[in-house]
Amino acid sequence: MTAPRRAPRLIDVAETAGVSIATASRALAGTNGVSEAMAERVRQIAAELGYVANAHARSLASGASSSVGLIVHEIDDPYFTEIASGVLGLAAERALAVQICHSGRDPRVELAQIRSLVANRTGSIIVAGSGHVDPSVEADARAELARFQADGGRVAMIGRHNVAADAVLPDNNAGGRAIAEHVLSLGHRRIAIASGSMGLTTIADRMAGIQEALAAGGRRAAKPLVVEAEFTREGGAAAARQILDDAPDTTAILALNDAMAIGVLAVLRERGLACPGDVSVSGFDDVAVAAHLGPSLTTVRLPMEEFGRLALGMTLQPVASRPRKKHTGHELVVRESTAPPPG
Amino acid sequence: MTAPRRAPRLIDVAETAGVSIATASRALAGTNGVSEAMAERVRQIAAELGYVANAHARSLASGASSSVGLIVHEIDDPYFTEIASGVLGLAAERALAVQICHSGRDPRVELAQIRSLVANRTGSIIVAGSGHVDPSVEADARAELARFQADGGRVAMIGRHNVAADAVLPDNNAGGRAIAEHVLSLGHRRIAIASGSMGLTTIADRMAGIQEALAAGGRRAAKPLVVEAEFTREGGAAAARQILDDAPDTTAILALNDAMAIGVLAVLRERGLACPGDVSVSGFDDVAVAAHLGPSLTTVRLPMEEFGRLALGMTLQPVASRPRKKHTGHELVVRESTAPPPG
DNA sequence: CTGAAAGCGCTTACAG
DNA sequence: CTGAAAGCGCTTACAG
Numbered sequence: 001m002t003a004p005r006r007a008p009r010l011i012d013v014a015e016t017a018g019v020s021i022a023t024a025s026r027a028l029a030g031t032n033g034v035s036e037a038m039a040e041r042v043r044q045i046a047a048e049l050g051y052v053a054n055a056h057a058r059s060l061a062s063g064a065s066s067s068v069g070l071i072v073h074e075i076d077d078p079y080f081t082e083i084a085s086g087v088l089g090l091a092a093e094r095a096l097a098v099q100i101c102h103s104g105r106d107p108r109v110e111l112a113q114i115r116s117l118v119a120n121r122t123g124s125i126i127v128a129g130s131g132h133v134d135p136s137v138e139a140d141a142r143a144e145l146a147r148f149q150a151d152g153g154r155v156a157m158i159g160r161h162n163v164a165a166d167a168v169l170p171d172n173n174a175g176g177r178a179i180a181e182h183v184l185s186l187g188h189r190r191i192a193i194a195s196g197s198m199g200l201t202t203i204a205d206r207m208a209g210i211q212e213a214l215a216a217g218g219r220r221a222a223k224p225l226v227v228e229a230e231f232t233r234e235g236g237a238a239a240a241r242q243i244l245d246d247a248p249d250t251t252a253i254l255a256l257n258d259a260m261a262i263g264v265l266a267v268l269r270e271r272g273l274a275c276p277g278d279v280s281v282s283g284f285d286d287v288a289v290a291a292h293l294g295p296s297l298t299t300v301r302l303p304m305e306e307f308g309r310l311a312l313g314m315t316l317q318p319v320a321s322r323p324r325k326k327h328t329g330h331e332l333v334v335r336e337s338t339a340p341p342p343g
Numbered sequence: 344m345t346a347p348r349r350a351p352r353l354i355d356v357a358e359t360a361g362v363s364i365a366t367a368s369r370a371l372a373g374t375n376g377v378s379e380a381m382a383e384r385v386r387q388i389a390a391e392l393g394y395v396a397n398a399h400a401r402s403l404a405s406g407a408s409s410s411v412g413l414i415v416h417e418i419d420d421p422y423f424t425e426i427a428s429g430v431l432g433l434a435a436e437r438a439l440a441v442q443i444c445h446s447g448r449d450p451r452v453e454l455a456q457i458r459s460l461v462a463n464r465t466g467s468i469i470v471a472g473s474g475h476v477d478p479s480v481e482a483d484a485r486a487e488l489a490r491f492q493a494d495g496g497r498v499a500m501i502g503r504h505n506v507a508a509d510a511v512l513p514d515n516n517a518g519g520r521a522i523a524e525h526v527l528s529l530g531h532r533r534i535a536i537a538s539g540s541m542g543l544t545t546i547a548d549r550m551a552g553i554q555e556a557l558a559a560g561g562r563r564a565a566k567p568l569v570v571e572a573e574f575t576r577e578g579g580a581a582a583a584r585q586i587l588d589d590a591p592d593t594t595a596i597l598a599l600n601d602a603m604a605i606g607v608l609a610v611l612r613e614r615g616l617a618c619p620g621d622v623s624v625s626g627f628d629d630v631a632v633a634a635h636l637g638p639s640l641t642t643v644r645l646p647m648e649e650f651g652r653l654a655l656g657m658t659l660q661p662v663a664s665r666p667r668k669k670h671t672g673h674e675l676v677v678r679e680s681t682a683p684p685p686g
Numbered sequence: 687c688t689g690a691a692a693g694c695g696c697t698t699a700c701a702g
Numbered sequence: 703c704t705g706a707a708a709g710c711g712c713t714t715a716c717a718g
Contacts, residue, residue, distance in 0.1 A: 007494040020705045055463045056399040057695035060710045076428040085419040100443050102431050120398045151350040262635045292605045294637010363689045400711035403694045
């Protein structure tokens with residue numbers, strides 16, 4: 001029916017208001033240099049016409065950007081969902097548009113996504129995936145982000161990355177120590193670890209904290225069995241199967257994130273083992289559902305939503321002479337899934 | 344250190360290639376009308392210079408858009424997270440940028456977000472929140488979306504809305520019927536419903552399906568107690584408390600989404616009631632964690648990720664003469680949380 | 687196959 | 703306080 005007409009432009013409101021587009025622009029921008037009466041009149045006409053300024057033209061003309069880019073592994077992963085929620089929340093307060101994309105933890109996809117954000121001239125880019133222990137993996141992304149920053153863009157990384165940029169640093173090491181100490185204090189001595197890829201700095205840091213605590217526990221605990229798998233529910237299940245096959249006398253399984261812990265719990269049920277009766281299980285992150293699992297999950301709470309707000313907040317501040325690092329805290333949350341070992 | 348230089352522009356690559364910007368533009372766009380040799384040369388120089396086309400300028404000049412907007416209630420809510428994941432997945436395949444924003448289920452915020460997407464000239468807008476039974480609530484959004492479409496924009500709604508646009512329609516009514524029939528067939532007669540706001544079409548449709556099944560169950564079941572609360576975990580908990588206080592002989596509580604069901608489960612534990620031993624509980628949606636709760640949750644699975652893909656897919660197709668509606672299915676998923684009533 | 691030029695819809699010095 | 707004009711970085715008829 002309605003023929004595709006054109007959206008009203010600034011010149012349309014200027015003409016019907018009988019002023020120049022310069023004046024109309026100033027009135028709408030709230031810039032001073034326009035009489036309040038004129039400004040009010042222009043605004044009203046703009047509203048009547050349903051005028052909405054073209055952000056592309058505005059950005060092109062002003063050079064300013066009112067958008068931010070966020071790269072997550074996968075929005076469906078609660079860890080990243082909560083980070084995204086934090087970013088979206090602060091962005092809304094600042095009237096910033098947020099462009100979100102998946103990296104799928106594939107460095108090549110991540111590079112493509114960075115370039116997409118650069119193309120869209122977002123004012124800042126937030127990378128929320130884990131860093132890689134091998135710096136060469138992130139080489140291309142590092143170069144692209146460096147160029148982006150040289151061109152005036154702002155960057156914040158969440159997690160430990162080999163990138164010269166502001167960063168939010170989760171308390172992975174201390175969190176790892178806390179969860180290991182908790183399990184040791186419960187009396188567990190045959191401990192296994194369901195780990196994600198050791199190539200990720202997030203894993204490496206959590207693992208390091210755990211190993212420190214275990215080493216400090218000295219003669220008390222046997223060397224833990226470490227099984228590496230996908231950093232997902234399925235990975236947790238696979239790791240649990242191998243642990244129970246290779247070391248059936250294990251009394252505690254530390255999963256390096258909550259998703260893996262959920263997989264571990266599933267395998268325990270599958271094999272008719274009680275948790276925490278036969279085997280204690282712990283997670284990491286404290287995603288929203290951890291408290292509602294059966295049994296509820298002992299884990300290390302990380303303030304993911306705050307990660308998002310902090311990261312965006314940093315990019316909204318002027319560049320510092322050197323990259324800023326924000327260290328965040330953790331909290332050990334003891335629930336039903338851990339208890340003293342049987343016997 | 345590095346003085347904020349300027350990002351390379353098309354003219355920079357054109358000059359170093361010794362060609363006009365027209366030729367450079369065509370070479371990079373892959374448009375025909377350029378010799379392959381020339382095109383290859385330009386591409387290589389662009390790569391060396393680290394050139395990334397300015398999407399704003401491109402969009403302004405071409406009038407085309409390579410981005411889509413997605414409005415969700417809250418990304419942190421798994422229902423919307425999965426929808427977003429579907430949108431992001433298909434968008435990545437089509438090289439589309441996705442701008443996501445929260446409406447917080449507040450019509451005024453939603454309107455502001457629609458305007459933000461219009462300003463950013465996204466090619467299409469996907470609205471994923473529930474519709475409202477009262478059409479006047481969505482009046483402003485409806486007008487804005489109509490204008491957007493008249494201007495050539497594409498719109499897809501997820502859920503039943505009073506908006507003339509393409510839509511993905513979840514199988515809420517039949518799903519409601521299925522879950523109610525399941526509970527009836529188990530032998531429950533004193534049934535209560537933990538409902539979200541009846542002003543939402545999603546709720547109204549699920550409720551209607553349930554009531555139909557209950558009515559068909561005829562003399563078998565008593566009129567169900569319906570308690571309205573927030574459509575969240577906390578709302579579910581509040582509803583459960585009231586249900587147990589007002590009708591302590593209730594043997595089954597149907598929650599109208601999984602989040603509410605989780606809240607119901609928590610209250611049951613809190614009061615020392617066994618599920619499903621004393622009270623059966625069901626959810627709706629089948630979010631990823633439903634299978635891992637304690638007890639695992641009987642619910643109605645809706646293909647949320649597919650909602651996202653379908654909605655985006657519709658907006659990528661040419662406008663039809665009249666709005667297209669895609670009806671999707673549901674699947675009753677029986678798990679541990681429902682069983683025959685005690686006694 | 688290639689280029690000169692107009693134009694996309696704004697903002698912002700620069701004058702008045 | 704207001705306006706004429708240049709310019710942001712591209713694309714795309716229009717010529718050749």
